[in-house]
Amino acid sequence: MRNPKVWILGAALLGLSCCSGVAADVGLERRIADLEAYIRNETATGPILSEVPGPGHNAWMMISAALVLFMTLPGLALFYGGLVRRKNVLSILGQCLGLTGLVIVLWWVCGYSLSFAEGGPFLGGWGWSFFKGVGSRPNDVYGTWVSHNIHAMYQLMFAIITPGLFIGAVAERMKFKAILVFSLFWMFLVYFPAAHMIWGADGWMNGLVNDRAAIKAIDFAGGIVVHMTSGWSALILCLLLGPRRGYGREPISPHSMVLCMVGTGMLWFGWYGFNAGSAVAADVVSSTAFTATTLSAGIGLCTWAVLEQGLRGKCSILGMCSGAVGGLATITPASGFVTPNGAVLIGLLSGISTYFACAKLKAWFRYDDSLDTFGVHAVGGTVGTFMAGILATAEAHPGLAADRIKSLVGHGLWLEQVKAGGIILVWSCLVTVALYYLTNALVGCRVDVETETQGLDLSEHGEGGYEH
Amino acid sequence: MRNPKVWILGAALLGLSCCSGVAADVGLERRIADLEAYIRNETATGPILSEVPGPGHNAWMMISAALVLFMTLPGLALFYGGLVRRKNVLSILGQCLGLTGLVIVLWWVCGYSLSFAEGGPFLGGWGWSFFKGVGSRPNDVYGTWVSHNIHAMYQLMFAIITPGLFIGAVAERMKFKAILVFSLFWMFLVYFPAAHMIWGADGWMNGLVNDRAAIKAIDFAGGIVVHMTSGWSALILCLLLGPRRGYGREPISPHSMVLCMVGTGMLWFGWYGFNAGSAVAADVVSSTAFTATTLSAGIGLCTWAVLEQGLRGKCSILGMCSGAVGGLATITPASGFVTPNGAVLIGLLSGISTYFACAKLKAWFRYDDSLDTFGVHAVGGTVGTFMAGILATAEAHPGLAADRIKSLVGHGLWLEQVKAGGIILVWSCLVTVALYYLTNALVGCRVDVETETQGLDLSEHGEGGYEH
Amino acid sequence: MRNPKVWILGAALLGLSCCSGVAADVGLERRIADLEAYIRNETATGPILSEVPGPGHNAWMMISAALVLFMTLPGLALFYGGLVRRKNVLSILGQCLGLTGLVIVLWWVCGYSLSFAEGGPFLGGWGWSFFKGVGSRPNDVYGTWVSHNIHAMYQLMFAIITPGLFIGAVAERMKFKAILVFSLFWMFLVYFPAAHMIWGADGWMNGLVNDRAAIKAIDFAGGIVVHMTSGWSALILCLLLGPRRGYGREPISPHSMVLCMVGTGMLWFGWYGFNAGSAVAADVVSSTAFTATTLSAGIGLCTWAVLEQGLRGKCSILGMCSGAVGGLATITPASGFVTPNGAVLIGLLSGISTYFACAKLKAWFRYDDSLDTFGVHAVGGTVGTFMAGILATAEAHPGLAADRIKSLVGHGLWLEQVKAGGIILVWSCLVTVALYYLTNALVGCRVDVETETQGLDLSEHGEGGYEH
Amino acid sequence: MKKIEAIIKPFKLEEVKDALHEVGIQGMTVSEVKGFGRQKGHTEIYRGAEYTVDFLPKLKLDLVVADNQLSTAVQAIIRGAKTGKIGDGKIFVSGVEEVIRIRTEERGEQAV
Amino acid sequence: MKKIEAIIKPFKLEEVKDALHEVGIQGMTVSEVKGFGRQKGHTEIYRGAEYTVDFLPKLKLDLVVADNQLSTAVQAIIRGAKTGKIGDGKIFVSGVEEVIRIRTEERGEQAV
Amino acid sequence: MKKIEAIIKPFKLEEVKDALHEVGIQGMTVSEVKGFGRQKGHTEIYRGAEYTVDFLPKLKLDLVVADNQLSTAVQAIIRGAKTGKIGDGKIFVSGVEEVIRIRTEERGEQAV
Numbered sequence A, B, C: 001m002r003n004p005k006v007w008i009l010g011a012a013l014l015g016l017s018c019c020s021g022v023a024a025d026v027g028l029e030r031r032i033a034d035l036e037a038y039i040r041n042e043t044a045t046g047p048i049l050s051e052v053p054g055p056g057h058n059a060w061m062m063i064s065a066a067l068v069l070f071m072t073l074p075g076l077a078l079f080y081g082g083l084v085r086r087k088n089v090l091s092i093l094g095q096c097l098g099l100t101g102l103v104i105v106l107w108w109v110c111g112y113s114l115s116f117a118e119g120g121p122f123l124g125g126w127g128w129s130f131f132k133g134v135g136s137r138p139n140d141v142y143g144t145w146v147s148h149n150i151h152a153m154y155q156l157m158f159a160i161i162t163p164g165l166f167i168g169a170v171a172e173r174m175k176f177k178a179i180l181v182f183s184l185f186w187m188f189l190v191y192f193p194a195a196h197m198i199w200g201a202d203g204w205m206n207g208l209v210n211d212r213a214a215i216k217a218i219d220f221a222g223g224i225v226v227h228m229t230s231g232w233s234a235l236i237l238c239l240l241l242g243p244r245r246g247y248g249r250e251p252i253s254p255h256s257m258v259l260c261m262v263g264t265g266m267l268w269f270g271w272y273g274f275n276a277g278s279a280v281a282a283d284v285v286s287s288t289a290f291t292a293t294t295l296s297a298g299i300g301l302c303t304w305a306v307l308e309q310g311l312r313g314k315c316s317i318l319g320m321c322s323g324a325v326g327g328l329a330t331i332t333p334a335s336g337f338v339t340p341n342g343a344v345l346i347g348l349l350s351g352i353s354t355y356f357a358c359a360k361l362k363a364w365f366r367y368d369d370s371l372d373t374f375g376v377h378a379v380g381g382t383v384g385t386f387m388a389g390i391l392a393t394a395e396a397h398p399g400l401a402a403d404r405i406k407s408l409v410g411h412g413l414w415l416e417q418v419k420a421g422g423i424i425l426v427w428s429c430l431v432t433v434a435l436y437y438l439t440n441a442l443v444g445c446r447v448d449v450e451t452e453t454q455g456l457d458l459s460e461h462g463e464g465g466y467e468h
Numbered sequence D, E, F: 001m002k003k004i005e006a007i008i009k010p011f012k013l014e015e016v017k018d019a020l021h022e023v024g025i026q027g028m029t030v031s032e033v034k035g036f037g038r039q040k041g042h043t044e045i046y047r048g049a050e051y052t053v054d055f056l057p058k059l060k061l062d063l064v065v066a067d068n069q070l071s072t073a074v075q076a077i078i079r080g081a082k083t084g085k086i087g088d089g090k091i092f093v094s095g096v097e098e099v100i101r102i103r104t105e106e107r108g109e110q111a112v
């Protein structure tokens, strides 16, 4: 339906005298400027467009949000599910489903608000609880041309996958209930604060947007907020939980590399929503992020393939999958900030560091990070966060030319990254220790020996993954 | 290529005298208004933009159409395919494929026309048969900024999945040929009329758009048109066909909960195209629908999990999948019309009602709705259609503020919903009875005992789902 | 952030005298024209918009690029992977992954440049090596409103899937290393030149865009560049490599029709990015291509189903999948150029010709085109390329009304298609022969008998597809 | 003690199990096997190619019984498994020298 | 020569194998089977419906040994497989008349 | 009557079947098994970890034959299954006391 206000305005102009031409021009000029602002992803100021989302940007964010959900259901579920033994495949799928449900509820109740609403430097306020005031009209602060509720949904999908990542480290032995209870607290103590500090407009470590950030760190799509929080928590959790029965003695091998590879493809596909979507617009920055994501994933894949071929004589499917996922995780914090060549370098470092972590570090220290959440996500996220500090350039992201951060880019930014990453790392680990004991006291963390032997699927869920 | 007409217009302006400034402004003003109309998803009136689709909206509808196809192939195929026994998995996949092919042909021949072209109150006309006149230029009535052929394709994907739903109720025993023959008639007698009555611009029950609708019902994305038609037909069909051999005596359990869960994830992902795409634009309404969809799915999932945990002691993967799909089906008719809190309420009711239908009702009456098409889709669609009448608000969908429906919203709308739903329900059931006997006479509905014992895959398609 | 330049311009206008109204109008008019150009996918000329991508088009191309990657990982991997024997499933997955990694590296180094940068008629130049100058700003030549790097990424995904196609013909017996080595050379000798000649702005056979093209062929989304190059090379390769051990004597049947069908669904879904994305905009042409793609796939599916039912008595799942994929491959070169009815005709011819090739031709000549790469892709691509010449019309694609090609459309265009297709066909075959011997000399093409017997998964990758 | 090996049609398992329960036999071990015999297999078609798959899925039941249970057990199996159509399967009987229950190390008929 | 058929719990395979290796027995053939016996199965729930699955996954070990190895082999299996809980499985011993190694056509105890 | 159990390499099934058909033996039951013996298994690598999988996929053929068919059957199996390389498998022969065809309740050699 044609907008009636516009008609009235147009009709009114017909009555104006000749010399009001300029004034009219100014009105038109502002309207044109707003339209141009849409194309350029800048802020509209006039009354006509400032209340609606822009179709191109909004479309991109809706599909990006859907893609990020697809990463968890069924992407991550398959990637991880293929790597466990047959008797535990449903437990992984169930954990992904259960966490999705849980985090949706939390996000609606207060999670979005605590992460993004105006609040203190460390945690957001309660203003957007129950999505109060979170409607289809864009919010000025997050995504000028994207419906505020779509921003909330997009960010929700990140909040879902983050606890989903650490289930890889404790697979095949942690209780379903324990994972839910642990995650419930963890979201409040780790995820919401981290998201607010790094991405909240008034966040304590949001170097990109907050003029008054104490630590001027950058994290494009969640190297710190997603991969470091979950990855380091995963390490602590698997240390506290102890290894799976038989670990190191019996062969414990993936029950379906086919599922794992399918999951990898889905993760990669969805990761475009994750990284390129983090521009919160289909603009120049999203294009940069898309490109960097592709290159890093490809180079990470090749690096693992070459290393395995060289060191083991055979290049495995799991190796290529791990390299790709590692490349994706590592580029995440840097993806919107680096040039293609920067992305290639990050992909290479990603391949080397995650290979080293999965193939050597774990063997040396003999912790049972079952599906390598630490080896891939913590290591990748940490390396990427650091490298973002080194390689970020205003050439890739115009926002880095802003006064508040300009002087750091290419100079001391890496130190800010180290500070932010370090604080979150230490905090994640400490909280995980505390929550492990709390969860253990409340519901018990580890399944009993019978359950572990029989498999979690039958014992915990009363179902088998495949027909008998 | 720059549009030459625009150039000429621009050049001409240079020759205008000073005082024609205002007149020129008016021309420019209208052009700006058209551009703004694009952003706001309103109708363009000028000659320059009224013949082309708007990129953001068009992109969103193309991806939405693809997503809805993805729901059937392979989403629904896996969701259902995982739930049957190993020997029948291909029969489900084949039915999804066969129906896709059949409906594409029907849609091209006259299906789209009978559903959406101008016609009578109960059925559309023949004007758009063989896609005559259905080109890339937007149609004024359906999707101002979306290519008419994309609207046709988008709606096609709905027409494909609808008969796809009822195969769940008759799985493992209905002949492939019988399903195709039954569906062929069913599309003409149930789907095309229902789509026209509810969604056609001159539809008899299209309360949202048709000023002269006799019943002013609303159905955002197909609670009546898709879920009620197929779900209630499914019930009748499985009653007439009788239970599977051994039903209730032998264990008949899913052969792969992994496939089922993968299908669930794909359905959820694709459902964003289904619901948020039903705005036929990437505008404020699509954002509302996206949000409601996510919340209802998540709450539905949690509700089943809590109910199963409470009543059975274990929360199953199939339970969580059913809850999510139930939540998605139930929110469908309401998704673009309700606030987030409304969606949460609908998700909750969805969980309770579909759990009750699948776990209790079926056990009491002992009909063999094999994969719970009735329990999930008919029940969910019916509950959602009713709740849309209660919870719809102009705050969520500006269209509800239009004169033709304003007075009903928040008041008698639920009654319109009951009328429309009731009529379609009764009609679907009656037609199904008639068509069951017709199909039975033509090709026989049920496979013989040998085939049912050996499995439909080998007998009907000459293939096995998995290597022997 | 509001663009400061625009503000200044606006402010300046306030100081203009009355009679400068017209001049101001002209400035505004040009700005409006640029905005309209965005909607219409025409070239912007003003300074404000010509350096940025347009959100709707850019969003569509990002999702299209992601969709095309999804076709390979995991679409094609599953489609092919399901058709081999259990012991070789990972080898297919590994080849898809390995080629993805390899081609990403090549594309970054010089592949994109050799394909699309300004160069000679047969091969592009080196200017865009290492993505030098390939940033987020649109390139005037390819995709007016799409970031140049996104164009590069989109085209990359085509370069990935093309060699991915021929692995189907040599499945279960060609060495992983040999595939990589062969493909490395093949990309330089076949793919980059073919892409440049047909799609490069200065390409020798680019009838759509290049005024000085020697052969005025059209290929919307890769009938020649993708399907004919890979499909004909596949035929030669499988002839040279010889049949699998036991071929024709023992049953060699698909190990999982479920995976194959899932892959088909994913291919179809992704193919919308492939075909509708080839408009490099979400404009009228992409809508045309979307529609044609759907119709041809559906009709192809039905044609196989009917032929199998008629000739074999049973319609198989593999048959319907093959028909759909054949319909998609065949419409590819024509998709943006034909009307819906044209697409239906192409779908029909596709079904007949690919059925004939797979079911009869192969049996007569007894070559072991293991997964029918030739039968589906070469035959489909060739038929489609020819039919594009017959059925292309400016009604479907405004570009065909351009002077450079107008007179050929509906007349001699088919001859240009025959010439272009013929040249590429012959060249692909010749290069394949040479590269086969080269690869054989370097690393050996075929695995030894032990490996073939044991399966490539364990021997070549040290992993099994499924738990033992 | 005797060992009975019975090859039966897969969908007859429930009936055979019930028939055995009725005569007091609870212990048995079942495996999935492929049978070749007089019963013809089926044909599969993949694109052009037609394959005859000449084996049929069957179940093999292993049960060890005391000598005096042998004929009731055999009768029970026949009762449960017979359809009268080709491919119903075979029963093979052979001697067993010793039976041991791992849990208790009981031997002989008590262990059955 | 004797044939030992042992039904054991699946997760005991490694231990049984090790125990057999210790007493010098290397050759054996293993198959996946379903066991019915005194040990109860489990319950599965699908939406409303509850199923009792009364078989349990077990492994069957076939090993042919020389007469004089019989009792050491049996002892080794018991050592490896025993948990003392219900469902540990059974060992069946029967006579074998001839053994042939296909590769060499050796016969009798050398072929074991 | 005799029962022949043969463990063979999986890809030799077609040849063994053909060889048996030639000597007039049609009935047989096949199962998928894992073999442990002198033939080494393979190594699998998952990220850093290397596993030795020491079993090998084999097929077990069960066929019951009349006494006078025994040696032709054994010869046929050897002919079909022999590659001369380690891991070709074994043939075990033992006595069968009774054979019953379920369909007809025929017993003894007629039932084979």
Ligand SMILES: Nc1ncnc2c1ncn2[C@@H]1O[C@H](COP(=O)(O)OP(=O)(O)O)[C@@H](O)[C@H]1O
Residues within 6 Å of the ligand: D007, D034, D035, D036, D037, D038, D039, D056, D058, D085, D086, D087, D088, D089, D090, F026, F027, F028, F029, F030, F062, F063, F064, F065, F101, F102, F103, F112
């Ligand atoms: N001589 C045999 N040795 C072992 N198994 C046999 C033998 N003959 C038949 N079988 C098994 O019995 C099954 C049924 O035999 P078949 O000849 O098809 O029919 P019927 O049991 O009616 O005679 C076969 O599929 C096979 O598994």
Ligand SMILES: Nc1ncnc2c1ncn2[C@@H]1O[C@H](COP(=O)(O)OP(=O)(O)O)[C@@H](O)[C@H]1O
Residues within 6 Å of the ligand: D026, D027, D028, D029, D030, D062, D063, D064, D065, D101, D102, D103, D112, E007, E034, E035, E036, E037, E038, E039, E056, E058, E085, E086, E087, E088, E089, E090
């Ligand atoms: N009579 C029998 N014949 C063949 N297999 C048997 C017999 N009795 C038991 N089994 C096998 O041994 C397994 C264990 O037996 P069960 O009665 O459950 O416990 P236990 O071994 O402790 O007595 C069963 O699952 C079944 O596979």
Ligand SMILES: Nc1ncnc2c1ncn2[C@@H]1O[C@H](COP(=O)(O)OP(=O)(O)O)[C@@H](O)[C@H]1O
Residues within 6 Å of the ligand: E026, E027, E028, E029, E030, E062, E063, E064, E065, E101, E102, E103, E112, F007, F034, F035, F036, F037, F038, F039, F056, F058, F085, F086, F087, F088, F089, F090
């Ligand atoms: N004593 C045995 N009892 C049962 N099966 C055996 C025995 N020895 C070997 N086998 C089976 O025979 C297969 C081949 O034996 P192996 O020692 O590897 O080679 P070969 O047959 O050449 O001597 C093994 O994989 C195993 O399945």
